[in-house]
Amino acid sequence: MLCQIPSQAKKHASSTPLFVFIGAGGTRAMLYVTSLALFNPDVCWDRKNNPEPWNKLGPNEQYKLYSLNVDYSKLKKEGPDC
Secondary structure (H helix, E strand, C coil), X not given: CCXXXXXXXXXXXXXXXXXXXXXXXXXXXXXXXXXXXXXXXXXXXXXXXXXXXXXXXXXXXXXXXXXXXCCHHHCCCCCCCC
């Protein structure tokens, strides 16, 4: 099936943008899922050494992929230490 893409792109030149955008969208989706799996504190890969990784995050650590208006380096912890 992947071998047919270049031949289809040569036969129908108007379908080239379709292949480009679908490929770019698939690549971006895979990168996003990979970043969630590796850097999100809700995902726990090692249950023996670190069973609850979300409890070890400080208030000034950014765990979101992109933050518009929040400067995490200036945040202070609110509430008691547990």
